[in-house]
Amino acid sequence: QVQLQESGPGLVKPSETLSLTCNVSGVSMTVHDWAWIRQPPGKGPEWLGHISYVGTKDFNPSLEGRITMAVHVSGNYISLRLMSVTSADTAVYYCATRGYSSPYFDFWGQGSLVTVS
Amino acid sequence: DIQMTQSPSSLSASVGDRVTITCRASQSISTYLNWYQQRPGSAPKLLILAASDLKSGVPSRFGGGGSGTEFTLTISSLQPEDSATYYCQQSYSPPYRFGPGTKLQIK
Numbered sequence: 001q002v003q004l005q006e007s008g009p010g011l012v013k014p015s016e017t018l019s020l021t022c023n024v025s026g027v028s029m030t031v032h033d034w035a036w037i038r039q040p041p042g043k044g045p046e047w048l049g050h051i052s053y054v055g056t057k058d059f060n061p062s063l064e065g066r067i068t069m070a071v072h073v074s075g076n077y078i079s080l081r082l083m084s085v086t087s088a089d090t091a092v093y094y095c096a097t098r099g100y101s102s103p104y105f106d107f108w109g110q111g112s113l114v115t116v117s
Numbered sequence: 118d119i120q121m122t123q124s125p126s127s128l129s130a131s132v133g134d135r136v137t138i139t140c141r142a143s144q145s146i147s148t149y150l151n152w153y154q155q156r157p158g159s160a161p162k163l164l165i166l167a168a169s170d171l172k173s174g175v176p177s178r179f180g181g182g183g184s185g186t187e188f189t190l191t192i193s194s195l196q197p198e199d200s201a202t203y204y205c206q207q208s209y210s211p212p213y214r215f216g217p218g219t220k221l222q223i224k
Contacts (some may be wrong), residue, residue, distance in 0.1 A: 037130045047206075060212045101167070102167070105164060105206075106163045
């Protein structure tokens with residue numbers, strides 16, 4: 001059973017960099033592509049991007065230039081960095097697996113609330 | 118970018134009722150449409166992919182349909198545990214947007 005667990009600082013100052021990790025268990029990092037999705041308070045989810053274990057990436061154009069993702073195969077985790085944050089980046093951040101046939105998201109972590117203030 | 122809308126934004130129904138939620142895309146997305154259920158305090162849970170394929174383990178009272186720009190999620194006989202917010206999501210082209218959600222309450 002795939003299990004995902006996000007972790008990172010719950011509070012980030014404006015203009016600084018948000019950094020999160022997602023620990024993966026129950027599956028090899030090479031089996032899935034890995035996605036980050038966020039959900040601002042009271043709003044719908046927003047796809048941030050996804051990455052394969054060989055580094056193939058697809059990012060939300062609205063975040064281009066600010067976002068990086070990485071897959072750490074030996075460590076069994078993925079990472080997200082979002083630079084120059086503002087209050088608009090306050091959200092619950094989820095990691096998830098990307099579907100095989102198209103970008104649907106079938107296994108999710110519990111989420112990590114990040115507040116920019 | 119493809120925009121997603123949902124209707125209604127909220128609804129209230131009784132146990133045993135048949136409920137339908139509609140999702141519309143701003144341009145044709147074939148059947149690249151997925152549905153999620155989110156209970157308060159939890160992550161979204163995938164229910165249906167490719168417009169009508171029920172994910173393994175999801176109760177058969179959930180069904181999806183549609184293609185092109187209009188899609189539906191139907192719950193054939195509402196159960197108390199179906200109280201949640203439901204989101205559609207297009208997987209046709211990036212950015213892979215979610216709809217604004219439909220909040221379903223049980224009377």
